[in-house]
Amino acid sequence: MAAERVVEIKNKQVLFKDYVRDSLESDMCITTEKTISLRVPEGTKGVVVKNLCLSCDPYMRNRMNKSEIDGFFSSYSPGSPITGFGVAKVIDSRDTNLKKGDLVWGTTGWEEYTFIEPTNALFKIEHTDIPLSYYTGILVAKAKKGEKVFVSAASGSVGQLVGQFAKLMGCYVVACAGSIEKVDLLKHKFGYDNAFNYKEEHDLDAALKRYFPEGIDIYFENIGGKMLDVVLLNTRNFGRIAVCGMISQYNQENHEGIKNLMEIIYKRVRVEGFLYFDYLLQYSKFLETVLPLIREGKMDYIEDLAEGLDNGPAALVGIFSGHNIGKQVIKVAHE
Amino acid sequence: MAAERVVEIKNKQVLFKDYVRDSLESDMCITTEKTISLRVPEGTKGVVVKNLCLSCDPYMRNRMNKSEIDGFFSSYSPGSPITGFGVAKVIDSRDTNLKKGDLVWGTTGWEEYTFIEPTNALFKIEHTDIPLSYYTGILVAKAKKGEKVFVSAASGSVGQLVGQFAKLMGCYVVACAGSIEKVDLLKHKFGYDNAFNYKEEHDLDAALKRYFPEGIDIYFENIGGKMLDVVLLNTRNFGRIAVCGMISQYNQENHEGIKNLMEIIYKRVRVEGFLYFDYLLQYSKFLETVLPLIREGKMDYIEDLAEGLDNGPAALVGIFSGHNIGKQVIKVAHE
Numbered sequence: 001m002a003a004e005r006v007v008e009i010k011n012k013q014v015l016f017k018d019y020v021r022d023s024l025e026s027d028m029c030i031t032t033e034k035t036i037s038l039r040v041p042e043g044t045k046g047v048v049v050k051n052l053c054l055s056c057d058p059y060m061r062n063r064m065n066k067s068e069i070d071g072f073f074s075s076y077s078p079g080s081p082i083t084g085f086g087v088a089k090v091i092d093s094r095d096t097n098l099k100k101g102d103l104v105w106g107t108t109g110w111e112e113y114t115f116i117e118p119t120n121a122l123f124k125i126e127h128t129d130i131p132l133s134y135y136t137g138i139l140v141a142k143a144k145k146g147e148k149v150f151v152s153a154a155s156g157s158v159g160q161l162v163g164q165f166a167k168l169m170g171c172y173v174v175a176c177a178g179s180i181e182k183v184d185l186l187k188h189k190f191g192y193d194n195a196f197n198y199k200e201e202h203d204l205d206a207a208l209k210r211y212f213p214e215g216i217d218i219y220f221e222n223i224g225g226k227m228l229d230v231v232l233l234n235t236r237n238f239g240r241i242a243v244c245g246m247i248s249q250y251n252q253e254n255h256e257g258i259k260n261l262m263e264i265i266y267k268r269v270r271v272e273g274f275l276y277f278d279y280l281l282q283y284s285k286f287l288e289t290v291l292p293l294i295r296e297g298k299m300d301y302i303e304d305l306a307e308g309l310d311n312g313p314a315a316l317v318g319i320f321s322g323h324n325i326g327k328q329v330i331k332v333a334h335e
Numbered sequence: 336m337a338a339e340r341v342v343e344i345k346n347k348q349v350l351f352k353d354y355v356r357d358s359l360e361s362d363m364c365i366t367t368e369k370t371i372s373l374r375v376p377e378g379t380k381g382v383v384v385k386n387l388c389l390s391c392d393p394y395m396r397n398r399m400n401k402s403e404i405d406g407f408f409s410s411y412s413p414g415s416p417i418t419g420f421g422v423a424k425v426i427d428s429r430d431t432n433l434k435k436g437d438l439v440w441g442t443t444g445w446e447e448y449t450f451i452e453p454t455n456a457l458f459k460i461e462h463t464d465i466p467l468s469y470y471t472g473i474l475v476a477k478a479k480k481g482e483k484v485f486v487s488a489a490s491g492s493v494g495q496l497v498g499q500f501a502k503l504m505g506c507y508v509v510a511c512a513g514s515i516e517k518v519d520l521l522k523h524k525f526g527y528d529n530a531f532n533y534k535e536e537h538d539l540d541a542a543l544k545r546y547f548p549e550g551i552d553i554y555f556e557n558i559g560g561k562m563l564d565v566v567l568l569n570t571r572n573f574g575r576i577a578v579c580g581m582i583s584q585y586n587q588e589n590h591e592g593i594k595n596l597m598e599i600i601y602k603r604v605r606v607e608g609f610l611y612f613d614y615l616l617q618y619s620k621f622l623e624t625v626l627p628l629i630r631e632g633k634m635d636y637i638e639d640l641a642e643g644l645d646n647g648p649a650a651l652v653g654i655f656s657g658h659n660i661g662k663q664v665i666k667v668a669h670e
Contacts, residue, residue, distance in 0.1 A: 062597075073601055224596065224597070228596070243596075243599050243600050244600070245600065246596070246597050246600065249597060254594070255594040255595070255596075255597065256592065256594070257591065257592010257593055257594050258592055258593045258594075258596055259589070259590040259591070259592050259593075260590070261559065261563070261578075261581070261590075261593055262397075262559070262581050262584060262590065263608075264578050264606060264607070264608035265578050265579070265580065265581065265608040265609075265610070266408055266608070266610070267608065268607070268608045268609055268610060268613065269607070269608050270605065270606070270607040270608075271599060271605070271606040271607070272599070272603070272604070272605045272606070273598075273599035273600040273601070273602065273603045273604050273605075274600075274603055275600070275601070275603060278603065
């Protein structure tokens, strides 16, 4: 009787320590080591993957709050590994759509190896000529048509894409970021019509009036707080605010109050939140559009790579003070 | 040469005195008397009307602020009559679409007689079997389809219609108002599924959770402030907030900050402001729908009538403390 050999291996993990109330510090996690079987348990249908790179995203901060929200945005469990998007290689599979050696992206753990139970949220990567880590970020963007577009946090993972899409659509695009270096990137690499460093503007309202004398048609909201309040003052009639994130608020237990919501009435503004996973069915169409643009150099995508799982927590903390230039990614393994 | 006789008549007027900063008091106006010609001046194309009833609407408070907004919501001019919606009878006309004796509704002055320059915003009233003053209010409502509907300020001019439309569409409707008498009206006259007195709820969040254990699909926003903040906590995924007004804020120079806007992201909520005049082209269709409903008694419309122009300012002030039950109207003349 040939018993199947169970291969166990050491697995470094980044565990979530405990709920966070205010600012994120990198001691919210501890690194530990366990063993993991590289075989998918019999009777189950998942895959075991080797994680190659992991995504650092602002929403992860919110999962560190104690909350009762179910599902995708439920709180992390103290003592369990952080989870998030990642790119990984299949080591063993009982999923009929995936085989050993396939590259996938989806939700995985902050660890070297992860057993992923059957889920719809694991995608096979078909095009490996684009750096793999792009898959951790580029899918999140959602372009909107329009004329005068303002993008905040514009050198971040999502912001950098939004502005470029808007430019490709023939929009007037002005973006803001938090350093001269980033502003330079926005102007000269991404080719926006203009860009400014919000940290150097004493009067954000005046800044917006300078760049948008006729007002803003579309605001792509990544920041929240004061920025949202002044944007409301500067929207045009029938302006739209696509709410992707409010990173300025995530480290605050008491959120800033937004006072200019009455502008919504008189200007008939539409404010709408969205999450990438409502658009997963359009993902292949998105790739059809985006991959040629990247290959032909018509679109740039900038990453900020942290090397090694150990540097993960600090990298995640860094995005809340604008440490990253481009999408923050953690490189766990090279293949 | 038969000179045309110019008929001049005394014209009582309610003049806007000066900009208001905080709470509205009825001394924001003064009553005065001038003379007016009952003939449309030669070379112009307007109409002279005798005002029959005038509408008291919350947005009028905002026109008493000093502001630089142009157009429909521009500030009132100190020393000039208050303007607003009204129903009036044509006394003289050089407008080819209107003749002496026609009943019209549109923007008119708080005075006995008004010369109205040519404008698109004057509508001939074709159906006089519905009380005329209904025209000052009923056109503003805009029903939305959906399941679980919450209406605030639900016994006011707009709120009372919204909930009834939602009921006719088969929605579950819960509404709130500020007195037992109003709540009774909402439950027993309008037939809502439930209603509550928000002034008696110490914990609005708990109240909403009681009436909407599964959350709110559509919130029809008339109030703003705290109510909006707790509604955001209680919306369902893909909830919609139709923003019609924020009456709780109009008397405040510093508006309350809304803190729960992050809910918009995770629940993909759409918040959208609207103004009736974007829908004027649909007005005849609206009448086709609503007039039979009123005639057949399937829809109620409650008015709070103040008698006489002199009582206008106090009636307008009253709506900000919930003094009115139903739409507040000023009866200026009976015909």
